[in-house]
Amino acid sequence: MEGLNIPLNHILLIASLLFVIGMLGLMIRRNIIFILMSLEVMLNSAALAFVAAGAHWGQPDGQIVFMLILSIAAAEVAVGLSLVLQVQRRFRSLDMDSLDWMRG
Amino acid sequence: MLMINLILILLIGGVVAIFSERLGADVPRKVALAVVIIDLIYLLIALSTIPQLETLQAPVPSDPETWLMHYSVEWIPAFGIKIELALDGLSMLMVLLTLILGAVAVSASWTDIKVRQGFFEANLLWTLAGVLGVFMALDLFLFFLFWEVMLIPMYFMIAIWGHENRGYAAMKFFIFTQASGLLMLVSILALVVIHHGNTGVWTFSYFDLLSAQIAAQTAFWLMLGFFVAFVVKLPGFPFHTWLPDAHTQAPTAGSVILAGILLKTGAYGLIRFAVPLFPQASMEFAPVALWLGVAGVIYGAILAFGQTDFKRLVAYSSVSHMGFVLLGVYAWNILALQGAVMQMVAHGFSTAALFMIAGSLQERLHTRDMREMGGLWQNMPRMGAIAMFFIVASLGLPGLGNFVAEFLVLLGLFQVDRLLAVIAALGLITGAAYSLLLMQRSFQGEPDETRQLVDFGTREMLTMAVMMTALIVLGIYPQPILDISRPVVESLISFSSIVTGGSL
Amino acid sequence: MRELIGLIPLIPLLSSATLMLFAGHLSRFAIGLLGVGSVGIAAILTAKMGIDFLGNPEVFKVTLWTWMQVGTFSSDVAFYFDGLTLVMMSVITGVGFLIHLFSTEFMEEDVSYARYFAYLNMFVAAMLILVMADNLLLLYLGWEGVGVCSYLLVGFWYQNSANGYAARKAFIVTRIGDTLMALGLFLLFTELGTLDIQALGDAAKDKWQVGDSMPLIACLLILGGAVGKSAQLPLHTWLPDAMAGPTPVSALIHAATMVTAGVYLIARTHELYLFAPIAMIAVALVGLATSLMAAFTALTQHDIKRILAYSTISQIGYMFLALGVGAWTAGIFHLMTHAFFKALLFLGSGAIIHCLHHEHNIFKMGGLRTRMPVTFWSFMIGSAALAALPMTSGFFSKDQILLQAYQVDGIGPWLWFGGLVGALLTAVYSFRLVFVVFFGQVNTEPDKDTGWRMVIPLSLLCILAMMGGWIIIPVTQVFPLAVFEHPAHWVEYVSIAVPIVGVIIAYLIFLGGQLKVDVFTNSFVMQKLQQFWFSGWRIDWLYDQLLVRPYYGLARALKLEPVDNFYRLVVTISQTFNQWLSAGQSGQMRRYITSMVFGLIVLLAILVRAS
């Protein structure tokens, strides 16, 4: 393969669309599971942008950042999901809005 | 070294007092009394080695070698911070007053404190240590450090052993002093930075900074920073509102120290730092300061007249009396300054004694409300007679210390501004009004025969006798005190007049 | 001997200190001995000094120590002794001794016997310092000292709040005058550079011209002090209330010595007054107005002590009149004779009160002539002297004042006429007192008669009140010689006759009953006028409305510390911010995210703009 001949900003457009969709999900969902999923979407879109930029310059750096993001996502999901389990056990609910003990 | 030792004895004594509580609840107070008295004796022995002649020699403000004592070692050389202590006549008087009233304060709280005596006495001693530091430190950084050191134990004394509304009072006290202290810190740092900019030398030393060249506009704002810090402590109108609360809520020893010593640090600061460091700016500012002083005198007296709480009344009388100090400082001539120094000493004794009486009354009656008192002379004639003595002292009876002070201040002020002197003299009348009202409401009037009250005992009488003697001596033979402070005052005046090229 | 002059105030002072410190350990006899004895010794020493002085009239000054020396200001604890000092010291220690003696009987049942003598001795000491002081500052010490002693003694029976009020009023009203005087001292020092009384006179000669404004202001300020202490208009209101104290106190402090301190002060500083003729006229007018006002008031009072109090105010008014017209010698002379006869009258009234269960109202007395003969004769002599009947001591002094007042250019005859009216009224009210109390029917039976400790002072004072007029006071060196032309004879005759007329009027109204004045006095206008006089010309009421109430109101309004409102506002503002910000801390994750997004938008917008 010798590369893809489409403008860079198209793929960045995809990445930003994915990002804002994830962010919208973050803002509107109350279920913790969905919040975590939205985070995944956002991380993934960021990774897409990195990889695209790396490909644009023909450098491997973008892919390396992707791998960093991947490990962050893995760690985050592992901790996040175990927190979900704890939350479900204690409060019998996954409603983020009901968890407002930090209210000032 | 001597001066460091004076402070260290008190600091270590405080630690000892904490641990001595394990030996018994009444041990800490004995330890504290012993520590203060040892410190006092140590100081007196050291002072006795200074020849008479030297105390009368005028110290040059910017040359530490002409002072009675001087001690200086490097502390943080990178910023030119030194542990620099010095003693001249003025500081000497203040240090003596501090230690004497310190002993009085320990005695005042002999039976008053019921919980955690060790920690209480420790706080008391640490406050004294901080005050001594303030009176002797001549490195501005060190000065600021001690300024804070004396604040925090005092906060604890009010917050832990105070009366019903102690939390509020302690916080108010803390915020007022702390906030104003920060203004002073800003001024100190700016002063040092400006001096560094001019000379390339980092120094916090008072002796070096006296000669700092500062633009007039900047000097004014820096002076204001110092002024606010000291006037809050003094307390001068309109920064006085922490005082009635703090005094009312503090335990007896706290009130004694607060009124007797802590307020004087403000006055001392004005004389030592605010004016000499910024003579030109102070000269421009003097009319405002004088009006604030007059306002304090009159306003304090009127509010004292309106109070029903014994301690609050005495607290407002302090505001009024310290107004005279402010007047004395900013009139800045020898009469007024000597009067201000006298007022610092005399007010220390008279008000401390009144607070002790208030404390004794509260201990016996469990109230400070004068509406529930009356005719106490019948129950406690000794206390009544002593209260009468200090009340006439506080209203400025000639023959007692306060009169000499107020007279000199007014006489000095009269040479500067006649109108202000006339208004300030009204303070003599209003002073009589509230003082006598205090006497009337508490000790005179219809006695309650059913009250069973214990009159002053030997310990209290002895403490009171010390202060009464002091006031009488100050009143009829004040010359020794005036002689000690005269060289300092004269040299300060001549120093500032050289800088400003005229009198302040 | 001269060096021992310091002992004269010191002995009573030490006695006072002893009485205060060891009150519980002394027997009543010892207390009395100490109290009376110390003043007695002071009196003997004074007498010795007086005899020396009369033999060798040399003025001297004894400096004990430097009180304060600051810059150019210097004040010594130093005593100055001249004829004027001698007169004042003699009155203080002599009359003081008699009153102390009298007190031992008057106060014998009081529980606070020691406290009483401690205060009284302290008063004598302070008063002696006042008159002996070499400089005005030391004089001011004595001045305030007697004020405090007066306060303590007026409020001696502190259990009654009314006494406490009277005491405070006395102190504060005089303090107003004292403050004026203090300002006068400041002005004098600033202008003349010293407070030494003799040096002041010399400095004034160098620096001042007659009629300058500075001496006028200074003299008026000093007059303010004198007016306060001597209970002259407009600061006289404290004296009638001060009668709340024990009667011997009224005799000593509020008749014989302290209240005349103002007269002494003006006489002492007469060299300054010579530079301020307007101030002199002011002194004379204040004196005359006061004497008339007080005389009218005395006419309507019921309380025996209040009558005497107003009479004192009135008599001191005469002294001021004398000072104002330059008749210093006459003023001081009247001060002395007044001390004799007024002390006598007060002690007499004290004896009556003592024997009549503390009755003060003269209309509940009556017919005491036979019951208490010694007191009756004391009162007769005292009243005669007060009314200035010929050959009594009061006659000599008052006559001199009136005649010298007549001499003043311009307003002299008016002053003289005013003085005559006052003299007439004085005679009427003093004999009204005598006739009502000692004649007529007995309303209250005395339960005891006076003992020897009362009789001796009364008798001695009777002699002094009668014969005091023959004493020649040795003040010729002190005051400039008055150019005294004898006025027309008719002036003298009228002056002599007026008091006699007054006595006759009093007799006709109050004893004989020939003069029916009921119709007159019951008329509406006279009723109102009487009420007006009775209330002391409503001056108390006026001050109450103008000063006391507003001050109380101000204190009450400010009690809650208005300045604190500012700080409370700061607190409220920061609390409001706190509430706002902590409301943002909702604990709702989605809101946090939303606000983060918002922040992101803003940041990005800034970035975009910047690039």
Add this chain to the structure above:
Amino acid sequence: MLEIILFYIAATVALVSTILAMTRANAIHALIYLIVSLLAVAVIFYLIGAPFVAALEIVIYAGAIMVLFVFVIMMLNLGAKGDAREKTWMRPSVWVGPALLTIVLFAELLYVISSAEGPVSTGVVGAKQVGLSLFGPYVLAVEIASMLLLAGLVGSFHLGRRYLDRAPSSELGHQQEGE
């Protein structure tokens, strides 16, 4: 030419499936759509010349991480009641405001990326190059990633243990009263 068409198809699939994933009420359904979206992104990675990353995307993201989600959702056992509640939470009042914000942000992003020019890729950057940089200049990043994963491991191990149940719920309740 084929790759270009493939790219736009993959992009469309990714967008649509992500939107669906964000709006489903049922968690498993949402998850499936998410996996689809990830796979589509993997295709894009492949197309722009990053085959190694495309493989990782499928193996780790779509495979391992999403499976983790599936396990957790199964353990939670949300059921139909949960779905109904999710629906009630999706009212317009909930999403209108965030949607507006999102649009604004998107517009800004659009403005920013509009300046990017040139083709998306010029050739393949293969696994070898990636590996060389990874253990060359980016070795520190590898260490950091390994630490992070270790922390994630320890954290999830600790949080996942059941004994946390015994943590004093009374204490938590107490805190709530204390509010």
